[in-house]
Amino acid sequence: xxxxxxxxxxxxxxxxxxxxxxxxxxxxxxxxxxxxxxxxxxxxxxxxxxxxxxxxxxxxxxxxxxxxxxxxxxxxxxxxxxxxxxxxxxxxxxxxxxxxxxxxxxxxxxxxxxxxxxxxxxxxxxxxxxxxxxxxxxxxxxxxxxxxxxxxxxxxxxxxxxxxxxxxxxxxxxxxxxxxxxxxxxxxxxxxxxxxxxxxxxxxxxxxxxxxxxxxxxxxxxxxxxxxxxxxxxxxxxxxxxxxxxxxxxxxxxxxxxxxxxxxxxxxxxxxxxxxxxxxxxxxxxxxxxxxxxxxxxxxxxxxxxxxxxxxxxxxxxxxxxxxxx
Amino acid sequence: xxxxxxxxxxxxxxxxxxxxxxxxxxxxxxxxxxxxxxxxxxxxxxxxxxxxxxxxxxxxxxxxxxxxxxxxxxxxxxxxxxxxxxxxxxxxxxxxxxxxxxxxxxxxxxxxxxxxxxxxxxxxxxxxxxxxxxxxxxxxxxxxxxxxxxxxxxxxxxxxxxxxxxxxxxxxxxxxxxxxxxxxxxxxxxxxxxxxxxxxxxxxxxxxxxxxxxxxxxxxxxxxxxxxxxxxxxxxxxxxxxxxxxxxxxxxxxxxxxxxxxxxxxxxxxxxxxxxxxxxxxxxxxxxxxxxxxxxxxxxxxxxxxxxxxxxxxxxxxxxxxxxxxxxxxxxxxxxxxxxxxxxxxxxxxxxxxxxxxxxxxxxxxxx
Ligand SMILES: Cc1ncc(C[n+]2csc(CCOP(=O)(O)OP(=O)(O)O)c2C)c(N)n1
Ligand SMILES: [Mg+2]
Numbered sequence: 001x002x003x004x005x006x007x008x009x010x011x012x013x014x015x016x017x018x019x020x021x022x023x024x025x026x027x028x029x030x031x032x033x034x035x036x037x038x039x040x041x042x043x044x045x046x047x048x049x050x051x052x053x054x055x056x057x058x059x060x061x062x063x064x065x066x067x068x069x070x071x072x073x074x075x076x077x078x079x080x081x082x083x084x085x086x087x088x089x090x091x092x093x094x095x096x097x098x099x100x101x102x103x104x105x106x107x108x109x110x111x112x113x114x115x116x117x118x119x120x121x122x123x124x125x126x127x128x129x130x131x132x133x134x135x136x137x138x139x140x141x142x143x144x145x146x147x148x149x150x151x152x153x154x155x156x157x158x159x160x161x162x163x164x165x166x167x168x169x170x171x172x173x174x175x176x177x178x179x180x181x182x183x184x185x186x187x188x189x190x191x192x193x194x195x196x197x198x199x200x201x202x203x204x205x206x207x208x209x210x211x212x213x214x215x216x217x218x219x220x221x222x223x224x225x226x227x228x229x230x231x232x233x234x235x236x237x238x239x240x241x242x243x244x245x246x247x248x249x250x251x252x253x254x255x256x257x258x259x260x261x262x263x264x265x266x267x268x269x270x271x272x273x274x275x276x277x278x279x280x281x282x283x284x285x286x287x288x289x290x291x292x293x294x295x296x297x298x299x300x301x302x303x304x305x306x307x308x309x310x311x312x313x314x315x316x317x318x319x320x321x322x323x324x325x326x
Numbered sequence: 327x328x329x330x331x332x333x334x335x336x337x338x339x340x341x342x343x344x345x346x347x348x349x350x351x352x353x354x355x356x357x358x359x360x361x362x363x364x365x366x367x368x369x370x371x372x373x374x375x376x377x378x379x380x381x382x383x384x385x386x387x388x389x390x391x392x393x394x395x396x397x398x399x400x401x402x403x404x405x406x407x408x409x410x411x412x413x414x415x416x417x418x419x420x421x422x423x424x425x426x427x428x429x430x431x432x433x434x435x436x437x438x439x440x441x442x443x444x445x446x447x448x449x450x451x452x453x454x455x456x457x458x459x460x461x462x463x464x465x466x467x468x469x470x471x472x473x474x475x476x477x478x479x480x481x482x483x484x485x486x487x488x489x490x491x492x493x494x495x496x497x498x499x500x501x502x503x504x505x506x507x508x509x510x511x512x513x514x515x516x517x518x519x520x521x522x523x524x525x526x527x528x529x530x531x532x533x534x535x536x537x538x539x540x541x542x543x544x545x546x547x548x549x550x551x552x553x554x555x556x557x558x559x560x561x562x563x564x565x566x567x568x569x570x571x572x573x574x575x576x577x578x579x580x581x582x583x584x585x586x587x588x589x590x591x592x593x594x595x596x597x598x599x600x601x602x603x604x605x606x607x608x609x610x611x612x613x614x615x616x617x618x619x620x621x622x623x624x625x626x627x628x629x630x631x632x633x634x635x636x637x638x639x640x641x642x643x644x645x646x647x648x649x650x651x652x653x654x655x656x657x658x659x660x661x662x663x664x665x666x667x668x669x670x671x672x673x674x675x676x677x678x679x680x681x682x683x684x685x686x687x688x689x690x691x692x693x694x
Contacts, residue, residue: 025492051492057522062481062515069485069499073429073468075492077485089511096475097482104471106462107677141686142678165680194683241683 001185007177009154010040010116012186014078017162018048020188021076024162027054028063028080037082038118038177064090064115068097071113071167078162084119084171085128091136098167099142114161114168120212120262121309122175124302131299132211132263137169138239138272144168145239146193149176149214152184153237156191163190173212193238196246202232205319206250208273209260210236213310217260220315229323239269244276248284251277255286256322260315265293287325290318352552355576356566360624362632369575375639381422381442381570382630382640383648385414388438389627390652391447392601394660395454399605403664407454408434412600413534415626416567417502418442420530423577424500429490431470431483432502435532439502440465440472447659455663458673477503477510480529484516487525487590498584499527500577506537508551517558517592526584528577529555529592532567534599539612555592567595568626571633598624 004012017024026041026048032055035042045053056063060081067077081087094115101111121130137145146161146168148154154172161168199214200221209217214235221231232250236242251257257277259270270291277289292310300308356365357372371377392411398404410417413435421442424430430439437450445465452460461471468486473479483501490497507513508531520527531551535542548554555562565572573595580591598621602609609618634640671693675682 054488057515057518059515059518061478061512062484062519065478065481065512065516066485066488066519069431069482069487070489071485072470072482073486073489075489092475092478093481096478097473101471102679103458103677104461105677106458108462108467109470110680144679241685244685 001183003181004151004184005178005181006148006151006154006172007038007040008181009148009151009184010158010172011042011044012184013155013158013162014041014044015047016186016188017078017159018044018052023074024076024078025052025054025070026078026080027056027067029056029058029082031055031080036080038174040116040172041080060086061089061092064093064098067113067115068093068101068111071111072101072109076112076162078114078116081115081117083129084117084133085131087115087117090115094137094143094167094169095140099140102166103142110165111167112165114158114170116158116170116172118174118177119171120173120175121299121305122212124305125174127301130305132261134171134211134239135263135267135269138242138269140240142166143240144193145171147171147173147211147237147239149173149211149235149237151182153191153197153235155184155186156189157193157237159188160190160193164193168193171211175212176215179215194241194243195238196243197235197237198232198246198250199235200231200233202230202254204230204254205256205258205323206232206234206247206254207258207260207315207319208234208236208247210239210269211262213260213262216310216312216315219312220319223312223316224319229319231319236269236273242272244273244280247273247276248281251281252284255284256325257285258290258292258315258318258322260310261291261293262309263294264296265291266296268293287322290322292318350553350556352550352562352564354564355572356569357571357575358569358629358633359566360568360629362629362636368571369578371574371578372571375637378634379639381418381574382634384418384421384438384442385570385627385630386648387652387655388414388418388441390649390656391437391441391450394656395451396601396605398451398660403455404451405454405456406604406606408604409601410435410437412621412625413532413567413597414438415570415630416530416532416573416595416597419570419573420500420502420577423574423581424498426466427495428498428500428581429466429468429470429486430500430502431479431486432472433476433479433504433507434472434474435504436472436502443469447656448662451659451663452666457666457669458676459666459669477507477512479503480507480513480516483527483529484519484525487520487527488523490526491523496585497526498581499525500530501527502530502532504537505531505533505535505542505545505551506540507531508554509545514557517555517590520590521559524587524589526587527590528580528584529590530577531592531594532597533594534597536599536603536613538603538607550594552592552594558590560590560592562592562594564594564596567597568624568629570626570630597626
């Protein structure tokens with residue numbers, strides 16, 4: 001079984017998808033000879049040729065829009081946007097066309113495309129390379145929004161996204177790209193895109209997160225365990241549609257919840273999780289729901305970047321507080 | 327900001343090592359001028375009665391439909407509607423030139439092209455009447471729904487053309503857009519890719535003089551919109567968009583070129599929007615009635631009818647029976663639209679995902 005890091009899981013899934021379905025086409029800026037700036041498409045051009053791996057001109061609106069056209073023709077375009085910070089001209093296509101082509105034609109045309117992009121802070125990248133604006137996409141009916149947080153989930157969820165008959169926005173946390181390796185079987189098995197993943201079972205507090213913050217969240221659970229506090233850790237993984245049931249069920253057991261997001265606090269996805277608990281989980285709650293997020297500021301440049309990302313200490317403190325509350 | 331007049335003057339006094347590393351020119355095509363006289367030798371199809379009459383019939387149907395749609399809107403029975411009055415020739419010629427396997431991608435004003443390709447009158451009434459069942463159109467199965475966000479469909483067109491090229495199919499994507507749309511970045515991104523990848527795509531810019539209230543000369547200081555193709559590295563030409571023979575010929579050539587793998591082209595069709603922008607617009611706020619009445623003298627339908635009459639293919643009785651037929655077809659479609667029982671409230675959950683996620687499906691009960 002190969003040992004791969006998260007970006008390796010992405011590459012493995014792309015390779016498998018290109019292999020198994022001749023309609024799959026990878027496209028984007030520098031994805032060919034260069035193998036992508038993060039090397040997510042490394043080697044694919046050699047393996048599959050320039051009719052399957054397409055270097056496009058530098059135009060994000062074009063990349064997303066042409067993917068809509070290709071998908072309507074029955075191809076399965078997997079488009080790479082080089083960094084999430086440059087996806088905003090592509091949002092027009094995702095909101096106005098990709099997400100509604102099926103609906104707009106009452107099922108005559110469909111849009112089985114994936115728009116992949118690296119996102120998040122923590123790798124000392126320049127300005128505009130560090131934001132987490134996943135909530136923008138999670139608002140859009142007709143889209144799926146998926147975020148892997150481990151090499152195995154990158155592989156399984158990307159395969160699911162490519163095989164899905166609807167458009168998927170697939171966000172890859174750059175901070176985890178090369179964080180660690182794990183064994184991932186290239187067995188072609190997709191993971192479900194309608195469920196959260198319970199990464200650790202626990203009874204005292206539920207910690208909910210997604211993307212790169214899963215790292216601190218797991219560390220938090222480890223630290224709490226030393227104090228005899230049993231934390232359940234949930235990776236949301238698919239933000240749209242959101243499997244609130246898994247979170248609600250967990251909180252029924254634990255009575256407490258801390259939600260951890262890298263994005264600024266206000267109107268982020270953590271707010272949706274908290275709202276679900278307020279609406280449907282109130283009677284289970286033994287303590288107020290807490291959101292640990294970045295402040296409502298622009299992501300700082302590299303100098304203050306580490307300080308911007310929510311710290312383990314803050315998560316720990318919130319978890320201890322809710323456990324102590326009652 | 328006041329726009330510069332077109333016919334830009336360039337300072338030629340600057341010294342260059344080579345005064346012309348690249349030169350370009352843009353041609354203009356016309357067969358039937360407004361007076362009905364021939365401006366050039368006719369192409370073969372123009373000597374075929376059936377071909378010409380079929381286009382005329384569809385153009386008259388489109389105009390009849392248009393008048394009915396506006397009337398329904400004025401009486402509160404249809405939503406906002408974009409009239410194509412005065413632009414029927416170019417639209418019909420586009421639809422007529424294409425084959426069923428080609429893919430048409432347009433904005434909202436190309437009823438003529440879509441009717442020619444099999445979209446029904448009732449479907450169009452349904453859509454503008456606010457009923458999504460009009461979205462399931464009867465035209466060729468790969469045609470795109472018209473795009474309301476201006477120019478965003480230009481990128482779809484190159485995506486469609488990419489798929490065709492990758493598969494080695496001799497099919498063509500035809501992208502129809504307005505003069506206003508040529509100002510958008512999407513358009514430049516699309517023509518750029520079309521040129522680099524030599525895609526089987528034809529861009530048709532319907533220059534109807536206006537983008538709502540903004541006249542053509544405030545949209546761009548280029549002498550022609552056809553020359554924008556030069557930025558994409560391929561040829562463009564201007565045609566008289568009220569001369570159905572000119573549009574059809576240009577389309578035939580552009581389609582043949584794309585089918586042969588010889589790359590994209592751009593046709594700028596000069597026409598005029600005789601109506602308001604939509605039924606929600608009042609064009610008298612920004613243009614003079616005299617300008618519009620002058621344009622009526624160039625009515626493309628009159629020009630085509632005169633041609634048919636001149637060929638001895640068409641007479642008074644043909645005209646009367648066509649008008650009667652169009653009227654009854656349009657009225658029947660309007661009645662069928664008006665008689666349709668409204669959709670169930672739950673219809674808004676249809677065709678959202680291949681497999682509607684349970685969490686969204688559960689929301690159906692809110693709207694029962
Ligand atoms: C991206 C975008 N911006 C603005 C609008 C609002 N709008 C609708 S039609 C129109 C003018 C379009 O002009 P043109 O491209 O010349 O097409 P025409 O209406 O003349 O057929 C505008 C500004 C829109 N639909 N899409
Ligand atoms: Mg216009």
